[in-house]
Amino acid sequence: MPFLKRISLDWSQLTPEDKEQFPYHIPTIQSFNEYKFESNVTFFIGNNGSGKSTLLEAIGVSCGFSVVGGKDLTISKEKDDVSLASIMRLSWLPRVKDGFFFRAETFDTFAGYIDELAKDPYVGQSAYAPYGGKSLNQQSHGQAFLTFLKNRLGGKGLYLLDEPESALSPQNQLAFLRMIWELEQLGQAQFIIATHSPILMAYPNAQILQFSETTIxxxxxxxxxxxxxTRDFLNHRERYFRALFEEEDN
Incomplete structure (x- = not known):
């Protein structure tokens, strides 16, 4: 069963003026009060700008993770607005402190931070120990993603992943599903994943939350x-090509 049982937003802390500001004004966020997790694997899905990453980031900050990536708040970016975490409440049973936040959008920033940490004479190459023993920037984007996931998916913890499929081939997405399964079978991990991948969200017995234009x-x-x-396109791609590429009659 999941460690993180429930997330909720305490809207009473905000003024009417606050509610008109980002990120509170996002329609899906405005519609959200609480959600109870019933599966070890939950997917947030929806179009770009629907609020799924915003909600995932708020969970991460509430757990003490950096929104750039990693386990703690030592890395930050000025553009990130994490104020939603100020009205978020998390309910645990039991409370776990381990895990991390993986964010595809800022992965390069995170990898650069590890490289800078490795230059510290008191840290050195040990900075790379949790990531396969070498710089993530010395690998292809996809290899770096998979290396990170292979080496950091371990131990009892909550893992928040924002579009982890963005640099993974379909084959490596399947390998990633195997990693999730192995940890879940041990009762060692809970995953909350924002994704666009129909491969990932097919994970057996996962919960899927759809962020529409106005609701979750x-x-x-x-x-x-x-x-x-995806199924319709694969079965009828010529029909899609005609609609996309043929010129309309004048």
């Missing part, structure tokens, strides 16, 4: 647009 609601895998559109 549970949805079955086969009912997601990611599944139906």
């Amino acid at each position: 609601e549970p949805i079955a895998y086969e009912d997601t647009e990611h599944f139906t559109l």
